[in-house]
Amino acid sequence: MPTRSTPSASIDRRDLDFLLYELLAVDALAERPRFADQGREVFDAVIDTARAIADEHFAPSRRRNDQEEPQVVDGRVQTQPDLQATWDAVAASGLIAATQDADRGGMQLPHVIASVAIAHLEAANVGSASYPMLTAGAANLIAAFGTDAQRALWLPPMLTGRFSGTMALTEPDAGSSLADLRTRATPVGDANDGTFRIEGTKIWISGGDHELTENIVHLVLARIAGAPEGTKGISLFIVPKKLVSPDGPIGGTNHVTLAGLIHKMGWRGTTSTLLNFGEQGPCLGYLVGAPHQGLAYMFQMMNDARIAVGRAAMAMGYSAYRYSLEYARTRRQGRLPGEKDPGKPPVPIIEHADVRRMLLQQKCAAEGSLALVLECALLMDEEETAPDAGARARAKLLLEVLTPIAKAWPSATCQEGISNAMQVLGGYGYAREYDVEQLYRDNRLNQIHEGTNAIQALDLLGRKVTQQQGAAYAALVARLDGTAAEAGASDVLGSMARALRVATGRMTEVTAHLVGVMRSDPARGLANASVYLDLVARTVLAWLWLRQAMVAERALAAGAGLGSDEAFYRGKLQAARFYFGFELTKNDADADLLLRNDPSAFEMRGEWF
């Protein structure tokens, strides 16, 4: 077996600088009060720190984390020993509290910078990166909706890494249908103090049990006795693994018991658990916010989590891309078509056009997904800190419509990318001695968790596109048209600008048609929602690629002295051309399918299979 050709690959810093500072101009955030005293220097230092932690602690244990899966020994979950070092390093860095207010001990960073930092951990070792990610998400929820007392009790240990967190939504018999949750919450004593007894079973709880931290804080959805049926009767509770007294010390068990570990195809470093609440004794939960509002609260966290799924997919796709790129540059094999002399030395495989095609698909998937998740993260910052109320509202709208896309598209397109990385490596790509196959297994989960991609499609077409009389959709179209108009002035980019304008027009035609069908027959109108999501996502990515191409073209036009940047910018332009030629062109067939509302799947009957 030849030795592995490259160390673990990560996000290209030149690309990151391009997106953050040349495309998105995130350094301008420092002008806002919340980010005063920050700026590119601070941002870069945070990114450098995350990269160093990723290189030192996360990347070296990625493979071991996969091989030595968590297991139950004497009733306790044993995780791969290196995992503790990754947790401790992140906790010490302050990144769990990256976006929290400074007066809570947070770094008060923009979401866009925090997101980049976490992405480096995910690119290096997603199985270890889950724990701080989930903890930050749970902490955000308590910060947003908890009482002062709850914040005081739970946030300090979570943000400093003494406690970790989870989100516990799914139940074995309900699956994706949260309306069918059956976990019960019964008031303890005087109901008004917000303490309940929790009973039920949750499945797929990532990080649901381990010994990395002194305690685990589960954020659990449950139904208070007498609550309405369906999604309107769900409440949110803080349910710790061990009880904690109001003054802080940790007490005995809260009867959250591990019923089993699930053995996944990938992402094995993160424990996936089946948990029983209150089966072996009383399990206390503390109501967060108002009763029956749990799903709305959880969805705030869920929206972040969905963008985080897209980011993790991007990170893994990016890692595979850079890994296979390095391989393609160094591995020699075969000769070009037309070369008849077998005495000539073999060429580096990057000289084969089909290898470049596979690398370009990966470049578009990884860099396009990075642009998308950064755009979304920046919209979160806009929504919270833009000086102008109109800008904040527009950001919120745009984020609503982009969230399902940011979850679904990177998870699918980067899986295709990782598959291409595997193909570039050939047999080596399929061998566990190389990194790619683990990325292929790890990333596949991203199409499933936090709402399957089909659920994202229903969310996009059935909810986001129609909400507020289509205001979110209109906000998206306004951005797309604006870019097409701006790029239309360029000789180089004129044809891409026209293609984006046409694609946007067809998207709007399709959207109007489907909204009309949904009005009379929701099931029929939503039947091909997955195809619709693909069509919208490709159009959004065309917008992001055209914006990148504009920046690259301007830089090239500015001319001399570019040095190695010239190759970088030419690569961006060529990737945009590839995207418009190989990817966006798939939209026509999908638009036709949606406009005729192809009934093949809708009318198929179960007994005909």
Add this chain to the structure above:
Amino acid sequence: MPTRSTPSASIDRRDLDFLLYELLAVDALAERPRFADQGREVFDAVIDTARAIADEHFAPSRRRNDQEEPQVVDGRVQTQPDLQATWDAVAASGLIAATQDADRGGMQLPHVIASVAIAHLEAANVGSASYPMLTAGAANLIAAFGTDAQRALWLPPMLTGRFSGTMALTEPDAGSSLADLRTRATPVGDANDGTFRIEGTKIWISGGDHELTENIVHLVLARIAGAPEGTKGISLFIVPKKLVSPDGPIGGTNHVTLAGLIHKMGWRGTTSTLLNFGEQGPCLGYLVGAPHQGLAYMFQMMNDARIAVGRAAMAMGYSAYRYSLEYARTRRQGRLPGEKDPGKPPVPIIEHADVRRMLLQQKCAAEGSLALVLECALLMDEEETAPDAGARARAKLLLEVLTPIAKAWPSATCQEGISNAMQVLGGYGYAREYDVEQLYRDNRLNQIHEGTNAIQALDLLGRKVTQQQGAAYAALVARLDGTAAEAGASDVLGSMARALRVATGRMTEVTAHLVGVMRSDPARGLANASVYLDLVARTVLAWLWLRQAMVAERALAAGAGLGSDEAFYRGKLQAARFYFGFELTKNDADADLLLRNDPSAFEMRGEWF
């Protein structure tokens, strides 16, 4: 963790009967002298036997085969203990010699029936099915090109399962480029007796070492000292693991030594080995056929092997399809769009249109791939046994052009299918407690081995389409046009017939354009060969679906008394509609791309990435 919902799933017998007897009319083969005394009864008995072996021995050990990977213990390869039972069962059944002449102890079955039999083993447990498959392939090569003495010595123990076989082509530094093979063959004593000393290293040798059989017969490509460079200087050798005297008894080591096992993502039951020949002592090889003709011989086996790859992919895709179908029929979750009452019980998920979309994609992938590989297997029978010389020649031509498609398309489309199966199961699909994730890992290899799919594309466009002044391509078009004309008379199928005719016309336009480009600039003309293969494959599958739809429509038109067959035929018709609406429609964008010969990948430079 809920229990697994279904046992291992296999090829649907009703579908198989439909394809074999209603579509392909393979029972007519019994009219030919080679298959006299055979007929549907014999064919069905063979299939039943294979299915019984698959159920009894192969399926139960699929998961164990994956978990307990082969390992080296005290220098010997230890395989999962159940593997021996699978080998012994197949050996006892005679299936290793399924297509061999009766006077060699073979069953003298048609390829199409043998292929169906093996497919059942592959659907149940591909890691175990490799060993008899590889052995049959190696035996076929010796039968076709060996001397009488070689046949007498090697075939009886191989066909009865005392010895197993491998094909040893690839070397670590050559990869897919067989022109760069460096394994040397030096004449021993008097060169004319065909005995050589073999020295070199081979990688990815499946079944390259194990203790299932008394001996392992490697068919090795090597270069005789002084041979021309490139592919024209490669010869084929029989290289046994242990020496065998002319009268049969097995002697000492032949110095084929295991340098290492490769650890694959899937397909783990089959040992994948790095082998050294002659490093630790003299290793003898016996020349097969003429010197320097090895690659031509090997390609005879390779063509069969490529169709076998497509068949294995079909088998795995089929298994995942039936597994997820059963799950979708029994798992209840959520309600249909428009249903506002959360008190209503959840519906079986097959009632969700997007689940049916994913099942239809799988049905098209699995059943379409089965139709394709059976068509190819029948063409092998036609080529060998058709009474008319013209028919034999046409079959050979058609098989040439279909082989790269039969390898590449099922391997890719069934991977998409298995991914959809995983998506139908949601989190359970990603859990190792269920069957689907193993199929996802196992089948991914099929896009890589026996020539990557990109190599199939180069073979199709660069060789098959142009050979004999386009005769093979013309043979394909004649079949497609014939079907379109036949179906065009039907009211129900008229639009599909027109779509096939249009697609065939565009394919021919694209082909002529690319052949023209290749004439002046081979590298440029072949740059998008992978897209070309997709376009041709989709057209071929449209042909196969239209043929199935015709049979189904006739059966439905014949009317009454169909019973449960009515649902089956309606399913075939609906799958054809889905295929034409969701899959074939992708061809337009690809045709445009190829007609403009999109240069994005071709012109991309390595340093721009």
